[in-house]
Amino acid sequence: MSKPQRSFARESPEQRRQDLIDATLKIIGGNGFRAATVRSIAAQANVTLGLIRHYFTTKEDLITAAYEAHMAEMTRLALAPADDTTKSPKDRLRAVIHANLTPPVLSERNVTLWATFLAQIANEPEIQATHTRTYLHFRNRLETLIRETLIAENRTPTQTETQHLAVACNAIIDGLWMEGSTSKGALQKSTLADLALKNIGRMLEIDLGP
Amino acid sequence: MSKPQRSFARESPEQRRQDLIDATLKIIGGNGFRAATVRSIAAQANVTLGLIRHYFTTKEDLITAAYEAHMAEMTRLALAPADDTTKSPKDRLRAVIHANLTPPVLSERNVTLWATFLAQIANEPEIQATHTRTYLHFRNRLETLIRETLIAENRTPTQTETQHLAVACNAIIDGLWMEGSTSKGALQKSTLADLALKNIGRMLEIDLGP
DNA sequence: GGTTTAATTATACGGTTGTATAATTGTGAT
DNA sequence: ATCACAATTATACAACCGTATAATTAAACC
Structure with a gap:
């Protein structure tokens, strides 16, 4: 029916880093540290979990x-x-x-x-x-x-x-x-x-x- | 060689509960919440992890x-x-x-x-x-x-x-x-x-x- | 001292986690 | 238009988590 929608879009490194940081703060501040998994953070930032490691060497680094x-x-x-x-x-x-x-x-x-x-x-x-x-x-x-x-x-x-x-x-x-x-x-x-x-x-x- | 040492000893419910609580506080206070797993808490209290569920219905209950x-x-x-x-x-x-x-x-x-x-x-x-x-x-x-x-x-x-x-x-x-x-x-x-x-x-x- | 009973251990299981790696795909340069 | 490269996704994996259940065993009782 519809055209295959673009599955993702690229962003500048600064924007992506900020998006991931914002998502992290939103989840920790709203649902607590335990809820802040790499998967939930990635979902909140509308990316997949692999991208976190692309911008931060480890989860602790993102935190x-x-x-x-x-x-x-x-x-x-x-x-x-x-x-x-x-x-x-x-x-x-x-x-x-x-x-x-x-x-x-x-x-x-x-x-x-x-x-x-x-x-x-x-x-x-x-x-x-x-x-x-x-x-x-x-x-x-x-x-x-x-x-x-x-x-x-x-x-x-x-x-x-x-x-x-x-x-x-x-x-x-x-x-x-x-x-x-x-x-x-x-x-x-x-x-x-x-x-x-x-x-x-x-x-x-x-x-x-x- | 040596006699089979007694593998464990029973304690009063009050004492066990207090031991588990003390172990929990010691680990959280010393190594942080992430380190406070049921296994590490049980080890700190010198019991096995199954005992936690015997005294507390859930880990959250113990916390x-x-x-x-x-x-x-x-x-x-x-x-x-x-x-x-x-x-x-x-x-x-x-x-x-x-x-x-x-x-x-x-x-x-x-x-x-x-x-x-x-x-x-x-x-x-x-x-x-x-x-x-x-x-x-x-x-x-x-x-x-x-x-x-x-x-x-x-x-x-x-x-x-x-x-x-x-x-x-x-x-x-x-x-x-x-x-x-x-x-x-x-x-x-x-x-x-x-x-x-x-x-x-x-x-x-x-x-x-x- | 054997029997019983509850405390404790031992083991297992499904789910989740962080990380690593391979496969795609968007995008700017030519 | 297509090429090349980096951004992003997709998938896999080993370790660990909390919980559940079955198997032991210490100790109280008659």
Whole structure:
């Protein structure tokens, strides 16, 4: 009856790699790590399983690349407001906090992904390396923002002080992000960012209040 | 040459169940979820794989029981100082914070276990139920401790205020616990509890300082 | 001390997994 | 138009997984 439809189409290496990474993240984030087999990933990306090995030497290699891409995207979303030079340091800090505790950063899918990779850092050196790098990048950017904010308030924090504050602020942000993403409805999402602003404000001894 | 050694010995159901649960936690915490097969778990517990099905209807059942047991133990360790009636509320709160951020609660093994189970809450209803129950139990106990501490300082917090403070305190404790357990040496473990005490003190507007 | 019974082991089985290799097929160059 | 090559598919395979069932064996009982 119909003409033999084209059985497949070629794509650029970059596109294919990205498609496979996206498919991996979608499956892990939606159905968990166990569901992320080479076959299900290939199906999600509309290719056959052999193609995975053509672009990634091993499945673990794909997983590592997916983690890398995911963290890059999360960091991008979380730090996007940090470089808005039209705003004051304080407003940028407030915006970063808010971005971390509202969708799309705040989501069950992201917690599943994050926990899945975190569970592997003790046994997978490459996962550990990516974790440490992205963690320090975010924390250092946060520290700079905190320092700028305090200086704008005529404060003179030492480097040790700002580092400790950055560690603590990062902790409360991460903790609230987890709580907010995992406890279904027991915690109103609307108050999450306000909670962070109020308490980080007290930690920094400035007024970040909503 | 030697007498035929006894090939196995019987144990009480409670002991066997506990042995299998301990073996499961040891393998997941040490080598990750993928390494936790029924065969490796049985070997770790010095039994054969068939015995698992004799005590647990399915492997998922064993995993769930292991999560339950692990969280019970973590909660026990973390809240042990909360009921020491010889101390003031403030000292008990300080002790709980300290217990959460020092070994044995603070450990890479525990983060691996915790992340492994957290990664499953979106897809495993029983894991989700255990998570919510243990989370609320800890947070409620923390809220009571915070209320008692504030009242002892002649403060009159509302229920909403103490609940919000409990959420925020729980968040910073969890966040620091994770940071401290995952970032190898980049963060001195000795300062971790002090960091929590100082910043939670500011959040509660009281002096918890070391 | 033999009998019974439940705990434990031993073995088997179908399905799935990641990887390897061979067979196709789309596509740009000539 | 067809040639050449790389992208993609198709197929195969050995290892491992969780589960089921049958065969042993330790230990309690009378």
